[in-house]
Amino acid sequence: MGADGRFLPREELHKRLQATGMTAGRPVVAYCMVGMRASVVYFVARYLGHAVRLYDGSIVDWSRRQLPLVRN
Numbered sequence: 001m002g003a004d005g006r007f008l009p010r011e012e013l014h015k016r017l018q019a020t021g022m023t024a025g026r027p028v029v030a031y032c033m034v035g036m037r038a039s040v041v042y043f044v045a046r047y048l049g050h051a052v053r054l055y056d057g058s059i060v061d062w063s064r065r066q067l068p069l070v071r072n
Contacts, residue, residue, distance in 0.1 A: 035055070
């Protein structure tokens with residue numbers, strides 16, 4: 001988002017998602033702590049045509065279920 005609170009231009013959004021390693025044709029799962037910030041990533045990725053899913057439980061749900069975590 002820009003300083004004015006609006007989404008950046010489409011080209012800039014695409015460049016920023018590409019910088020994270022997101023590429024066309026590869027599925028993406030957006031998550032954060034509880035799913036609120038991830039919803040913005042989900043919206044932008046969908047807007048740009050990516051195959052994206054939102055894990056709305058995010059890391060809180062994942063860890064409560066005691067599922068495996070990998071830290072980078």
